[in-house]
Amino acid sequence: MAQYIQNDVTNEDHVKSLIATIIKEFGQLDMAVNNAGISSEVVSIDASNSDNYSAMVNTNLVDLYYCMKHQIIQMLKQKQGAIVNVASVAGLNGIPWAATYASTKHGVVGLTKSAAILIMRSKVFVLTRQPLALSELILLTNNLMAMMKIIMKK
Structure with a gap:
């Protein structure tokens, strides 16, 4: 049985409370999908905004960390x-005009792989998916066009 429960993943105490609510309601946590993410700018790193980058790091990486940490604690208890x-x-390859976003997704991949290695002898599995969204296709196309313009000028 699946159920939607609204929560504020930017607050670690709220995430802990969410896990407790799930256990109270269902008895255990079988599966979790962590899918929070934002991309607040598409610019070269030298033109990026530090506040936008901090927001992306917090949403795309820190908030996911809170969820994964407490999910793993519960799942290890359950075995x-x-x-x-x-x-x-972008977390596998990088994107020249979205380096800030790509760096947060590299962090997600690294955090996931590290956790998976740590708990690999348990029956708790952690993996990551790297979808190619339409917006990322547009980014890649724009990057290729920009690179071609630079090459054509030489």
Whole structure:
């Protein structure tokens, strides 16, 4: 059985409370999907805004960390569970005009892989998916066009 429960993942105490609510309601936490993410600007790193970057790091990485940490604690107690963290292909390759976003998604991939290695002898599984969103296709296309313009000028 699945159920939507609204929560503020920017607050670690709220995340702990969410896990407690799930256990009270359902008895255990079998699976979790962590899919919070924002991309607040598409510019080169030298033109990026530090406040926008901090917001992306907090949403895309820190808030996911809060969720994954407390999900793992619960699932290890249960001796089973599965967690899927949604990253991005930008977390595998990078995007020149969205380096700030890509760096947060690299963090998600690294955090997920590290957690998976740590708990690999348990029956708790942690993995990541890197979808290629339409907006990322647009970013990649724009990057290729920009690079072609630079190459054509030489």
